[in-house]
Structure formats: structure tokens, C-alpha cells
Amino acid sequence: MSDEVCRLPLAEVAAKIRAKELSALEVARACVQRAERLQSTLTLFISLDAERALASARAADADAAAGRWRGPLHGVPVAHKDQFYRRGRIVSCGSRLRADFRPGYTATLLERLDAAGAVDLGGLNMSEFACNPYGLNVLVGRARNPWNPDFIAGGSSSGSAAAVAAAAVFGSFGSDTGGSVRLPAAICGVVGLLPTNGRISRHGMMPLSFSLDNAGPLARTARDCARLLACVAGHDPLDPASSARPAEDYEAGLARPLRGRRIAVPKRHYYEHCSAEVRTALSKSLAVFERGGAALVEVEVPDPRPLDALGNVLILAEAATIHAPLLRARAADYTPLVRSRIEFGFSFSAQQYIEALNLRASRLATFVETVFARADALHLPMLAHAVPSMAEVEAGFAGQTDLSFNLAANTRSINYLGLPSLAMPCGSSANGLPIAFQLVGAPFAEATLLNLGHQYEQAAGAAPLPPLP
């Protein structure tokens, strides 16, 4: 089986399996072989479960032969950040503290993907406890960027983005508390969706911040993200914070043309912080929407910096609460970077934490009134500068250079507001690494964002894949 099959979009390989042009087993074998071959250079997986994946693919083929169609992911190989619990499998959460952790139950998200017919290849690389945007991992080493292994893959869902970009799997899920789906998606040049807070159940997903945690899909096209989202969205009684609002058929509206759509463009606070090459790529992406018939509307967007800071109070205070027992018992098993970040959460008073929670609803109302009364989506940068190399990040840690920008500067404020956001690749920097924009939507406007993303791809062309063997 050629590696070309692995490079197909998810929806296309699903259609070929459905039409019996490809068997689930041959597709799974191709992905497993590719993942095994790339592991030594890219470190995509923490645990690659080839045996289980191939058995699952054989079962999918047997079901297809018997006329039993499981769902829209029947026989499609996927894999997910190693923090979604599967009963009996080691789920490391990227930490020495969970190196032998076998959960006694399976995450709702994985159960729904299983029910849709997906073939799960295993646990993908991630930042330790989802706590850094660089993808640093103490167990197996960091996932490397498929565009250039010397560069970061982003984080914390590093393997989820790198494995999709490297065509080792057709789609994946990660978690996004401050940007952890969108950042690695942008850095590896794939599509990543942060859904509205509560759109996807977090039952069985390692918690970092119960107020801001979300699961989100990564794939090579907006349609593929729509397919993955539709399979898992919807209320789950096991996650009381999940929304009762019914899930939608997110693929149904993808074909709606851009004409009549309005894209908000911020007057301040975002583009002026971007490098010249990033600004140029962002302008070109806006021109694609405009040529397609969408109207661009300048809006005064609230300053994201206070929202970013409020989000940080919630994340750190909640992470400190969640990690307190482990920190007391096994502090030495955390790396200093992660430990010091979590420990900072102990310094907030109860009053400060509640104030940060208290402000969330009113900030959301202001943001929605300001932006979405006038537009369908807000166009924002992802990274303001070119993707940094690992050497640049390490020099920043050592204080030798100023990293000069906060990777999550354009993402965490959106988590604080609980809004959906779709990261889309839109070109590359002089260093050959991807550039991306994000489209932020009103609450539960995932279908609108995916429609806009799909129409962008139709007009601009699908993002290229890295030239890997």
C-alpha cells in the first residue's frame, strides 16, 4: 500500500473504504508502517498500539462484509493526545507521574469515536501535563515539526498536529485550554478547531483547568474537522458542564458560498504586533475571503491582554488545585518548568479566583455585542512571528535571547471567553514553517467557522503537506 493513501483527506479515505475500494486493514497497515518509520525522526507517538489498531481494522472489514456500517469514520485510522483515557491502556499525560497510569474507564470522546467506526492507533506525543506551548516531553522527547525537525511542533497537543501533518493518521483530537489545539495546528500547517466551551464532553480527559479545558479536532481540511466534531459533539451526562444544545451536522453547510458573509477585522491589538511576513500572509488570506464575495468589516475589538491575564488566573489556580496532591507527594517528578508554572497558582486568593470567574460572563457579553452583531466571524493572527526553532526556544529559556513574543498571546483570551475558533494555514515564512490565521465565532457557531474554512480552502487551495518520504 502506497504512502499516497496516507496523504488522502479523512473524508476521502472514509469514502473509499465505504465504497470498498480500500479495506480498513490495508489503510491501517499503511498508517502503522508510516508511523513506525517516522517515529525515530519525529517522535509522533508516546504509545503506538499497532496490534490493537490492526485488530480493530480487521473487525471493521468483517462488519463491512456483513453489511454492518458503524458510522462516518468506519475503518479510518486516527490517534489522539495521550491524555484521553482508555480503559486498560497506559495514558501518560506526558508525565513521569503517569508513566504507568492505566485508567479504569474510557473517555466519552473515545467511546463516541469507536462507535463511529474509527481505528485508534494509540497515544500521541504531548507537552508534560499539557503545560507548555513548545511540546516539551520528558518521557519520549518532544514531537518534532514535520516541516523541519529542528523546529518546535507547538503544544501542548504537539503529536496531534505533527502526526496529522506527517500523514501518519487522518485526524486526531487534542485539548485546548489556552491554545493547545490551535497553536500546534498553526505551527505544523494543519486545521485545528477549538469548539465552544461545553460542546464536547471532557469526561475521561486529563483535567488541567475545569473552566477552560476543551477537546478539539485536528485534520488536514476543514471538512475533516467537521466530520470529527460531528462524531463527538453533544451533551454527556458524565460531564455536567457539557452543553444541552443539540449537536449539528457540521458538513451539511460547508458548501454555502462566501457571498453575504461578513468577516470582522480588528482595528487594533492584533495585526500591529505581527512581523511583516505574517502580516502579508494574513492580508492575502483576507483578500481570498473578499474575492469570494465576503465583506470585510473593521471592528474595535476589546483589548485581549486583560482577558489573557484573567484566563491565566483561572488556569493556574485550577491547575494548582488539581495538582496539589501530586505536588505534595512527588514534586521531584515534575520538570522545573511545569512545576514552577503550576505552583504559581497557589499564590492567588479565593477572592481573586472568584473575581476572574465573575468577570467571564460580562466580558463575553461585551465581546459578542462588539464583534458578532456586525460579523459572522473575527479574523485574527495565530502566531505573530515565524515559528521558532527549538534552539531559539532553549536560548530564550537560558535568558540568552528574548523569545520576544508570547506564543499564546492571541489564543488564551478566546478560551477565557469560551468562544469557538478555527486555526487555518495560510502560507509559510522565510524559514519554511507555516503561517496561520484563526477565525473566532459566536458561541456554538462551529458550523459557520467550518463553512468559512472550507470555502477558504476551495478558493486558496488545500494547504500543502510537508515533503516527507
Add this chain to the structure above:
Amino acid sequence: MQVEAAVASRIDSVLAAHGVRLDARQAAAMLEENRRYGALLSELVATLRFEDEPGFFRLALDAATDAKR
């Protein structure tokens, strides 16, 4: 100054309860960060009404969607 000392003392006791020991430089940095967050929160909280409560975020998401429609 008394308030800052009280905040520093509270942070010290909370950290100690969790087995965290900071050197003087780390402690000063944490206190400064906490002071910065405190100032920001004070400024923003001034925009809230007395009756605004936490815990309504889920309702706020739904209300925002409906308002937009």
C-alpha cells in the same frame, strides 16, 4: 505596606502547606506577579454590578447565541 506583608505571609503559608519552598528572588517575583493580577482584577471588578454572580457562564454562552440570532 501592611497589606503587602499580609499577602506575602498568606502566599508563604499556602506554599508551605503544599511543600513549596521559594528562594528570595522567586518569592519576590511571585509577589510582584500577584500584585499585578490584583491591580488588574480590582480595575475590572469595578465594571461589575453588585448582583453579578459567578457560575452563570453556561447561561451566558446560550444567551449570547440567542442575542446574535
